[in-house]
Amino acid sequence: xxxxxxPNSSKIxxxxxxxxxxxxxxxxxxxxxxxxxLDYAMETLEVWSRDTLDISWLKLHRELSxxxxxxxxxxxFLSAPTADDVVVLELRVEKLGxxxxxxxxxxxxxxxxxxxxxxxxxxxxxxxxxxxKQFSGEFRQRILAYQATCRDNN
Amino acid sequence: xxxxxxPNSSKIxxxxxxxxxxxxxxxxxxxxxxxxxLDYAMETLEVWSRDTLDISWLKLHRELSxxxxxxxxxxxFLSAPTADDVVVLELRVEKLGxxxxxxxxxxxxxxxxxxxxxxxxxxxxxxxxxxxKQFSGEFRQRILAYQATCRDNN
Amino acid sequence: xxxxxxPNSSKIxxxxxxxxxxxxxxxxxxxxxxxxxLDYAMETLEVWSRDTLDISWLKLHRELSxxxxxxxxxxxFLSAPTADDVVVLELRVEKLGxxxxxxxxxxxxxxxxxxxxxxxxxxxxxxxxxxxKQFSGEFRQRILAYQATCRDNN
Amino acid sequence: xxxxxxPNSSKIxxxxxxxxxxxxxxxxxxxxxxxxxLDYAMETLEVWSRDTLDISWLKLHRELSxxxxxxxxxxxFLSAPTADDVVVLELRVEKLGxxxxxxxxxxxxxxxxxxxxxxxxxxxxxxxxxxxKQFSGEFRQRILAYQATCRDNN
Numbered sequence: 099x100x101x102x103x104x105p106n107s108s109k110i111x112x113x114x115x116x117x118x119x120x121x122x123x124x125x126x127x128x129x130x131x132x133x134x135x136l137d138y139a140m141e142t143l144e145v146w147s148r149d150t151l152d153i154s155w156l157k158l159h160r161e162l163s164x165x166x167x168x169x170x171x172x173x174x175f176l177s178a179p180t181a182d183d184v185v186v187l188e189l190r191v192e193k194l195g196x197x198x199x200x201x202x203x204x205x206x207x208x209x210x211x212x213x214x215x216x217x218x219x220x221x222x223x224x225x226x227x228x229x230x231k232q233f234s235g236e237f238r239q240r241i242l243a244y245q246a247t248c249r250d251n252n
Numbered sequence: 253x254x255x256x257x258x259p260n261s262s263k264i265x266x267x268x269x270x271x272x273x274x275x276x277x278x279x280x281x282x283x284x285x286x287x288x289x290l291d292y293a294m295e296t297l298e299v300w301s302r303d304t305l306d307i308s309w310l311k312l313h314r315e316l317s318x319x320x321x322x323x324x325x326x327x328x329f330l331s332a333p334t335a336d337d338v339v340v341l342e343l344r345v346e347k348l349g350x351x352x353x354x355x356x357x358x359x360x361x362x363x364x365x366x367x368x369x370x371x372x373x374x375x376x377x378x379x380x381x382x383x384x385k386q387f388s389g390e391f392r393q394r395i396l397a398y399q400a401t402c403r404d405n406n
Numbered sequence: 407x408x409x410x411x412x413p414n415s416s417k418i419x420x421x422x423x424x425x426x427x428x429x430x431x432x433x434x435x436x437x438x439x440x441x442x443x444l445d446y447a448m449e450t451l452e453v454w455s456r457d458t459l460d461i462s463w464l465k466l467h468r469e470l471s472x473x474x475x476x477x478x479x480x481x482x483f484l485s486a487p488t489a490d491d492v493v494v495l496e497l498r499v500e501k502l503g504x505x506x507x508x509x510x511x512x513x514x515x516x517x518x519x520x521x522x523x524x525x526x527x528x529x530x531x532x533x534x535x536x537x538x539k540q541f542s543g544e545f546r547q548r549i550l551a552y553q554a555t556c557r558d559n560n
Numbered sequence: 561x562x563x564x565x566x567p568n569s570s571k572i573x574x575x576x577x578x579x580x581x582x583x584x585x586x587x588x589x590x591x592x593x594x595x596x597x598l599d600y601a602m603e604t605l606e607v608w609s610r611d612t613l614d615i616s617w618l619k620l621h622r623e624l625s626x627x628x629x630x631x632x633x634x635x636x637f638l639s640a641p642t643a644d645d646v647v648v649l650e651l652r653v654e655k656l657g658x659x660x661x662x663x664x665x666x667x668x669x670x671x672x673x674x675x676x677x678x679x680x681x682x683x684x685x686x687x688x689x690x691x692x693k694q695f696s697g698e699f700r701q702r703i704l705a706y707q708a709t710c711r712d713n714n
Contacts, residue, residue, distance in 0.1 A: 121463050122593040131584040132322045133290040155429050156489040168286045173325045181464040275617050276439040285430040309583050310643040335618040440630045444595040476594045481633045
């Protein structure tokens with residue numbers, strides 16, 4: 099069981115990150131190289147876990163021999179940002195199972211233009227055996243609180 | 253219309269690449285960082301276009317103002333390679349539409365262990381307008397020849 | 407000659423960026439993979455050009471067929487950050503020549519621990535000929551103003 | 561002390577790798593993004609250690625709690641390859657100290673055009689203390705054999 103000393107769930111707010119596309123993430127066609135969208139999405143999932151849930155992947159790994167393993171991703175590319183464009187990244191939790199998590203990271207320009215939408219299906223696992231573990235205790239409560247908060251904000 | 257001076261289609265063989273996972277593509281858990289699978293798959297699509305079809309993306313871009321835009325990807329992560337592991341990458345064409353291409357890149361260890369399977373749905377487009385273009389002439393014939401060759405090899 | 411419509415030089419302030427090391431930038435030893443330090447430094451140079459000087463590399467490239475080409479870099483690795491560590495990035499201009507620029511990006515933890523120091527020697531060039539161009543007009547004035555500001559702050 | 565079961569030193573040959581620059585390593589100016597040169601050089605050092613010396617970094621790390629820490633790099637950028645260009649990578653050992661190693665990775669096009677030259681100064685260290693360790697036994701002999709072989713080939 100995971101027992102993380104977590105702050106009060108009531109402080110949880112929907113995550114929004116702003117990422118300005120760097121020159122080096124763009125290809126000779128002048129737009130972001132396709133795989134970078136998955137980099138942005140995975141980093142958003144990591145930031146969400148660390149800053150919103152207060153559970154960093156490094157701590158999870160080192161102190162609890164636990165990791166969030168990606169099982170599947172689906173990416174829809176809707177339009178391509180170029181260097182200097184700001185990508186607004188948002189994460190919502192679509193579904194929380196016993197040991198599975200379905201999250202969706204969307205990237206848009208903040209004024210109605212969608213860049214991409216990334217669905218990430220993950221599984222909480224023990225390290226290094228990669229056996230499924232339950233989202234329990236405060237970990238589960240925090241994710242559920244996040245889901246509720248996002249729902250209220252829509 | 254695309255008219256590329258291409259060699260005889262009969263020389264086309266199924267593409268297989270061997271990629272040894274470098275240290276820097278692995279994360280603190282010791283396995284490849286999730287997004288690198290999409291990097292490997294996209295690079296396989298690029299190599300296939302350049303070396304198998306003899307149509308490099310750079311030439312396509314510079315000489316024909318044309319690009320292969322990714323519309324959607326689906327990745328299934330089946331097991332995770334670590335540093336030094338060899339990933340055998342193979343590409344097959346699932347479907348060729350008028351201007352769309354569905355390709356599947358699979359990564360395995362060469363002896364029955366699957367690492368990942370990446371479906372890439374692309375669209376041939378004009379640059380910079382991003383308007384769909386038809387796969388025509390030798391471009392289409394080559395892709396169809398590749399499909400036929402892969403079928404014969406199974 | 408470069409003639410960029412630039413805001414008043416008096417608003418220039420020393421650049422400081424905070425970058426939290428993501429999980430995916432770290433290697434199986436748990437520290438950032440060596441080359442990422444150069445990524446952070448180059449991105450700092452890019453951000454400085456865009457946000458401090460108000461000259462984005464994309465605009466420089468597209469509107470003036472000009473680029474900042476790297477001639478040489480020297481990196482000293484002093485200690486290695488791990489995932490979740492905040493790297494404070496600062497840039498100072500060591501020397502501005504006719505068409506050359508020597509900048510130093512340092513990365514530290516904000517409380518006395520140095521991570522790395524990257525010297526970048528660049529040359530302003532025409533694209534695609536890669537012929538040296540002069541830093542002139544507002545471009546030069548802005549860089550000199552930045553140098554003066556950093557000097558005053560020390 | 562490091563005692564690796566190594567094959568006979570007489571089989572050591574100068575390392576040469578061929579790396580075709582992928583589309584995604586190039587920037588909107590159409591040339592490789594500067595930091596990628598350091599990626600190529602570090603990967604060459606890794607391949608040299610694993611394939612030429614038969615000492616993989618992963619094994620070094622896992623079985624001997626030892627790592628090759630980079631202290632300093634110096635990169636000279638001589639000309640910039642574009643997508644599809646083949647970069648021929650070669651490594652020579654400039655100096656082997658007690659626990660330090662100075663290696664130089666050069667990248668060229670195979671017909672007289674130099675792309676970059678990367679000097680990497682490394683130190684063999686214990687993990688996680690990062691205390692210097694001696695290159696000893698077969699590890700040292702293999703590196704010295706490599707130096708001698710490269711000398712004979714010039």
